[in-house]
Amino acid sequence: MKTLPASFVTALMFGMIGCASSPAAVTNEPLEGPQWKLTRLGGQPATATSPEKAPYLQxxxxxxxxxxxxxxxxxxxxxxxxxxxxxxxxxASTMMACPHGMDQEQALHAAFKKVTNWRVDGETLQLLDAAGQSVATFEAKK
Known part of the structure; x- marks a missing residue:
C-alpha cells in the first residue's frame, strides 16, 4: 500500500470540507398555486401604476x-x-379604460396567444413561445 504525502492529504481534506458547504438550495415554485407578478414582457421591464395594480397571474x-x-x-x-x-x-377580461398601462395590458394578451411552454427557475416563471423564447417573465409574489 502506497502512503500519500501529508500535504496531499491536507489538500484533499481541505477540498472536501470546502465542498461540504454548498450554496443555498434553489427551490422551484410550482406553476400552479402561487401568484406570479409580471416582471418582463417582450424583453422590456413591466410597469405597474401602483403595487396593488401590478399585473399578475395565478x-x-x-x-x-x-x-x-x-x-x-x-x-x-x-x-x-x-x-x-x-x-x-x-x-377574457373586464373592459375598464385606465389612464395608464393599457398598452402593456394589450401586449400581455397578445403574448398569451404565443405561449406553448413554461419554465420555472427558482421563483421565476417564464412563459415561452414555440421557439423557446420568453414572451413574459413573472416572479412569485411573497
Whole structure:
C-alpha cells in the first residue's frame, strides 16, 4: 500500500470540507398555486401604476383556470398543462379604460396567444413561445 504525502492529504481534506458547504438550495415554485407578478414582457421591464395594480397571474389546478390582472382589468381563462407544454385558452377580461398601462395590458394578451411552454427557475416563471423564447417573465409574489 502506497502512503500519500501529508500535504496531499491536507489538500484533499481541505477540498472536501470546502465542498461540504454548498450554496443555498434553489427551490422551484410550482406553476400552479402561487401568484406570479409580471416582471418582463417582450424583453422590456413591466410597469405597474401602483403595487396593488401590478399585473399578475395565478394558475388554479383544481379548476384548470388561470386568473389575474393585466394591471387595470381582471382576466381569466382556461389552460391545459402537459409537462412543460402549456396552452392558454381564450382569455377574457373586464373592459375598464385606465389612464395608464393599457398598452402593456394589450401586449400581455397578445403574448398569451404565443405561449406553448413554461419554465420555472427558482421563483421565476417564464412563459415561452414555440421557439423557446420568453414572451413574459413573472416572479412569485411573497
Amino acid at each position: 394558475f388554479l389546478a383544481a379548476e384548470k383556470r388561470v386568473v389575474g390582472s393585466g394591471g387595470c382589468n381582471r382576466l381569466g381563462g382556461s389552460y391545459t398543462l402537459d409537462g412543460s407544454k402549456l396552452t392558454l385558452g381564450q382569455m
